[in-house]
Amino acid sequence: DAGVIQSPRHEVTEMGQEVTLRCKPISGHDYLFWYRQTMMRGLELLIYFNNNVPIDDSGMPEDRFSAKMPNASFSTLKIQPSEPRDSAVYFCASSFQGDSYGYTFGSGTRLTVV
């Protein structure tokens, strides 16, 4: 299994631009999570899905952030418009039947907004 696949690995964009981060979970996993990691705030859960349905988006910082999961094998996290304070590493993780078997994390997308 290739694991959780995220793209791009690195993204540098100018303030005000739209940014789309992509995630392909492990086949068969029914939960998908988006986390953001910064030095100041550590690892924050932004949103998670169960069977492609958003369950809890209370961690999404503001309306500029949106996430979708159109099918079981793909999810996107979009920031529009982007701001310098959005600079962080964004991780996607997936799991089977919640936390029973642990979560598998992707390699992350390092986003820099200048």
Place this chain on the structure above:
Amino acid sequence: AQSVSQHNHHVILSEAASLELGCNYSYGGTVNLFWYVQYPGQHLQLLLKYFSGDPLVKGIKGFEAEFIKSKFSFNLRKPSVQWSDTAEYFCAVTEYNQGGKLIFGQGTELSVKP
């Protein structure tokens, strides 16, 4: 709200020293507990997890953790660290049988001097 507290932000040890990293959580109900490791520039990997049963849990790479319910703690230990253990360590918690919302502590950076 549920929270996870890791006592040490940065620990520096010499090789062969013993390690104990503290973790406390705030939730009073039944929880599932995890320790993850993040090597420099890499994604999070599961070290060990506790769901029920023997409160002393053994994980990969010689790590173990002990769940003490009365103290709301889940401390990570290793009898003898190696230079290759240099990484950041995260304690995490989910509410039992709630599927999602893996809540992370702030992380402890471990530096092992050769």
